[in-house]
Amino acid sequence: MAENKISLRGKNVLALSDFSADEINLILDTAIHMKKIIGGNNKKLPILSGKSIVTLFFEPSTRTRTSFELAGKYLGADVVNITAATSSVVKGESLRDTLYTVEAMGVDAIVMRHKAEGAAECAAKIARPVIINAGDGAHAHPSQGLLNLFTIREIKHRLQGLKVAIVGDILHSRVARSDIEGMSKMGIDIHVAGPSTLLPRFLAKDTRVTVHDNVEDALRDADAVEVLRIQTERMKGGLFPSTREYARVYGLNKERLALCKDDVILLHPGPMNKGWEISADVAYCENSFIQKEVTNGAAVRMALYKLILAEEEN
Numbered sequence: 001m002a003e004n005k006i007s008l009r010g011k012n013v014l015a016l017s018d019f020s021a022d023e024i025n026l027i028l029d030t031a032i033h034m035k036k037i038i039g040g041n042n043k044k045l046p047i048l049s050g051k052s053i054v055t056l057f058f059e060p061s062t063r064t065r066t067s068f069e070l071a072g073k074y075l076g077a078d079v080v081n082i083t084a085a086t087s088s089v090v091k092g093e094s095l096r097d098t099l100y101t102v103e104a105m106g107v108d109a110i111v112m113r114h115k116a117e118g119a120a121e122c123a124a125k126i127a128r129p130v131i132i133n134a135g136d137g138a139h140a141h142p143s144q145g146l147l148n149l150f151t152i153r154e155i156k157h158r159l160q161g162l163k164v165a166i167v168g169d170i171l172h173s174r175v176a177r178s179d180i181e182g183m184s185k186m187g188i189d190i191h192v193a194g195p196s197t198l199l200p201r202f203l204a205k206d207t208r209v210t211v212h213d214n215v216e217d218a219l220r221d222a223d224a225v226e227v228l229r230i231q232t233e234r235m236k237g238g239l240f241p242s243t244r245e246y247a248r249v250y251g252l253n254k255e256r257l258a259l260c261k262d263d264v265i266l267l268h269p270g271p272m273n274k275g276w277e278i279s280a281d282v283a284y285c286e287n288s289f290i291q292k293e294v295t296n297g298a299a300v301r302m303a304l305y306k307l308i309l310a311e312e313e314n
């Protein structure tokens with residue numbers, strides 16, 4: 001009987017809820033090969049030659065935008081970056097018209113970040129190019145969820161059955177939501193903790209996660225910890241007394257890290273508020289894989305491009 005081969009060709013990347021465990025494994029397996037390219041001498045392969053990609057960012061980014069750009073260039077695509085601040089968006093052009101304009105130039109994929117939840121899904125309905133969601137409000141950041149899975153699997157050589165703690169500002173975190181989508185599919189035991197004002201209501205009914213009243217219980221014997229950034233730019237204020245109090249009760253410091261397994265993997269999507277959600281000594285300790293996440297982010301984004309855009313299996 002013919003093998004039922006998984007193909008992601010032409011698929012939009014809007015949220016990890018749209019991906020099966022087999023599809024996620026295919027992306028992570030492909031990223032292993034892509035990572036070798038990043039570490040090699042020739043970072044210009046013809047896998048996507050003739051393809052064009054636009055990154056369209058309506059919110060600031062360092063890691064995601066740059067790695068999507070480099071990932072495309074490493075695979076031989078033409079990549080153009082548009083940021084809202086330097087585009088006709090400042091003259092009042094709508095998202096719809098911006099997408100039509102980019103599409104009219106014949107691009108194959110648009111990597112988009114926007115402050116509104118559902119913006120990527122909306123773009124996928126409007127525009128013909130493949131849409132890759134690089135973060136839409138607090139909804140989803142699928143490539144970050146994938147790079148977290150890749151980093152954990154690379155070090156632990158498995159995902160099934162691991163205990164992962166996600167701590168901090170979950171309310172505003174698209175990373176936490178993509179983690180929960182992806183990690184639950186891969187059989188990870190997910191524990192969350194944070195100030196009650198920063199825990200979204202849906203968590204109380206979500207059977208995929210265990211919610212803790214205090215961060216210590218979430219961290220105990222964890223195989224990996226993802227510390228989330230306090231997203232002050234999305235807060236109207238009053239969600240916690242002060243950053244000093246937050247650090248005292250919820251911040252990841254050496255004492256709290258010691259509650260985890262000795263070989264715990266420490267993750268943070270970045271950028272970090274050091275001294276708030278994470279202490280500086282912990283951020284750079286031997287358990288920290290925060291820098292490795294950045295390299296892995298480029299590898300995972302290369303894998304997405306290859307699987308979605310490449311004409312032939314390479």
Ligand code: CP
Nearest residue numbers: 061062063064269270
């Ligand atoms: N992790 C992440 O999304 O970082 P940037 O905002 O720098 O892209």
